[in-house]
Structure formats: structure tokens, C-alpha cells
Amino acid sequence: MIAISDIHGNLNLFQMLLEKVFYTQHDILFLVGDLIEKGNMSLKTLRYIIELAKINEVYIVSGNHDTIWEDIKNQKDDENLLRYMILQKNSILNEMCYELSIEVNEKSDIKYIKKQIMKNFSCEIEWLEQLPHxxxxxxxxxxxxxxxxxxxxxxxxxxxxxxxxxxxQGLVFSKYVIVGHWPTANYGREKGCCNPIIKKEQKIISIDGENIIKTEGQLNALIINGNDVEVRINKRMWQGKRVS
Incomplete structure (x- = not known):
């Protein structure tokens, strides 16, 4: 079992990491959210993961950045979405617009953009929407x-x-809880260290290496040896505004 979190559209580094840990079709891969946004290859990363999950045993949970589909389906907040796209150049939405030869600026028709994205990228949007938490x-x-x-x-x-x-937060669990999201360097255990943190007394493993967020960041892989293959997926979905 291999767990990786917070790829953030960094496809080259993700592929290099899979090669470094000798990932094969015999492994079980867990992707712990934030597949996209912030990096400059979000759309290619997403498509790569979609295809990888078709041929190998890959399990993926949604991260807060993976809920970008909500902004496309939401009939409100068009002004905020356009502002986000202008400010966040490295966004999958801008990559989709580039592929469609649609220019994004202050005068763009965001309703038209949303309609074209839904029309041309429905497979990617629906795939993100069905991810469990x-x-x-x-x-x-x-x-x-x-x-x-x-x-x-x-x-x-x-x-x-x-x-x-x-x-x-002082929480203790009976099973190991594996998370990303909060860079391990933020905990200050070792200044500037982005390595995973394993808290045996709490049974929590934090693996976000601050990839893309900082130049000294890294993409971590947690390798779990064993035969723990009984997988249950919690499909509870939450409809609401994307949490940035």
C-alpha cells in the first residue's frame, strides 16, 4: 500500500515519485486529496490519475481543492469565480479555458465559460464530483x-x-488515520523539515510535504507493508461551497 497526498497538479514530480518507490500494478495506491490546483499541470494530472485508476487498484479521497467542480455547477458566485481564475493562474479552470482557446480576463463572460467547461469537460467534472471523502x-x-x-x-x-x-487537536484513534492538507513543516518538529510525521500514541500519520506551496517542499510517499486489502469507502457527499 502506498499513500500520497497533495499532488497539486505537479504531474512530473508525481510520476517521478511513483517510479522512485517502484510502484507497480500489484500495489494499492491511495491518493489523499488535493490532486489539482496550484501546480501548472492540473488537467494533465487529473487525466493521468483517472486513467491510472482504470487499470490499477487506486483509491482517492477528495481534498478541498478537488471540489472546484462545485463552482462550475453552482449558479451563484460567478463574480468570485472569475476573480479566482484571474488571481489563481495555476488553476485547472484556466487550463480548460486554454485548451478551448478561451481568454480569461476581467471582461470575460463567466457564464459562457462555465457552460463551455461543463460541455467539454463533463467527464473530468463528474469524476471529481463522485470522489468520496x-x-x-x-x-x-x-x-x-x-x-x-x-x-x-x-x-x-x-x-x-x-x-x-x-x-x-489531542485526538487518539484505534486505527491509524492518514492525512495530508496541513504541511508537516508547519508543526515545527524540525525546522524546515517536510518529512511525514508518525504519531504512534495518537495513531495519526501526516504526509503533506508542502509540494508546490514552497520551493523547499516535497512530495511524500508513505509505504505500508502488509496485506491490509479490505477497503470500505465512505460515499457521503457534501454539497456546498468549495473550501479554499
């Missing part, structure tokens, strides 16, 4: 940012996808 195996729970208890059916999806400083 929590995946549970016999010994592990995968969630992008964290959970408040092991009663998974009662989790608030917005908090599962955005739960800052999860390690510092």
Missing part, C-alpha cells in the same frame, strides 16, 4: 485533512477536507 481499510482511515471521531457516518465533509493542524 473518507476511505477505510481494516487498519487505516484515509481522509484529506482529518476526522473528529471514528464514527465516519457522522463526519462533516467540509471539516474532513479542511481541518488545520489536525495533529495538535
Amino acid at each position: 473518507i476511505i477505510e481499510t481494516q487498519n487505516f482511515i484515509f481522509a484529506h485533512a482529518g476526522i473528529t471521531s471514528e464514527n465516519l457516518e457522522e463526519q462533516d465533509a467540509s471539516k474532513v477536507m479542511k481541518n488545520d493542524a489536525f495533529l495538535e
Whole structure:
């Protein structure tokens, strides 16, 4: 079992990491959210992962940045969405517009842009929409940012996808909870260190290496040896505004 979080559209580094850990079709790959946004290859990264999941055993949970589909389907907040696209140049939405030869600026018709994205990228949008928020195996729970208890059916999806400083909340679990979202360097265990943090007493493993966010960041892979292959997916979806 291999767990990777917060790829953020950095396809080249993701592929290099898979090669470095000798990833094969015999492994089980868990992607712990934030596949896209911030990097400059979000659309290619997404398509690569979609195809990878068709041929290999790959399980993916949604991160807060992966809910960009909500902004396209939402009939409100058009002005804020256009502002986001202008400010966040490295966005999958801008990459989609580039592929469609649509220019994005202050005068753009955002309703037209949303309509064209829905028409031409419906497969990618629908794939992101169906992602679960929590995946549970016999010994592990995968969630992008964290959970408040092991009663998974009662989790608030917005908090599962955005739960800052999860390690510092004093929570203890019976299964290991594997999360990304909050860069491990933020905990200050070792200044500037982006390596995963394993808290055995809490049974929490935090693996976000601040890839893309900072130049010294890295993309981490957590390798779990064993035969823990019974996977249960929590399909509870949350409809709401994207949590940035």
C-alpha cells in the first residue's frame, strides 16, 4: 500500500515519485486529496490519475481543492469565480479555458465559460464530483485533512477536507488515520523539515510535504507493508461551497 497526498497538479514530480518507490500494478495506491490546483499541470494530472485508476487498484479521497467542480455547477458566485481564475493562474479552470482557446480576463463572460467547461469537460467534472471523502481499510482511515471521531457516518465533509493542524487537536484513534492538507513543516518538529510525521500514541500519520506551496517542499510517499486489502469507502457527499 502506498499513500500520497497533495499532488497539486505537479504531474512530473508525481510520476517521478511513483517510479522512485517502484510502484507497480500489484500495489494499492491511495491518493489523499488535493490532486489539482496550484501546480501548472492540473488537467494533465487529473487525466493521468483517472486513467491510472482504470487499470490499477487506486483509491482517492477528495481534498478541498478537488471540489472546484462545485463552482462550475453552482449558479451563484460567478463574480468570485472569475476573480479566482484571474488571481489563481495555476488553476485547472484556466487550463480548460486554454485548451478551448478561451481568454480569461476581467471582461470575460463567466457564464459562457462555465457552460463551455461543463460541455467539454463533463467527464473530468463528474469524476471529481463522485470522489468520496473518507476511505477505510481494516487498519487505516484515509481522509484529506482529518476526522473528529471514528464514527465516519457522522463526519462533516467540509471539516474532513479542511481541518488545520489536525495533529495538535489531542485526538487518539484505534486505527491509524492518514492525512495530508496541513504541511508537516508547519508543526515545527524540525525546522524546515517536510518529512511525514508518525504519531504512534495518537495513531495519526501526516504526509503533506508542502509540494508546490514552497520551493523547499516535497512530495511524500508513505509505504505500508502488509496485506491490509479490505477497503470500505465512505460515499457521503457534501454539497456546498468549495473550501479554499
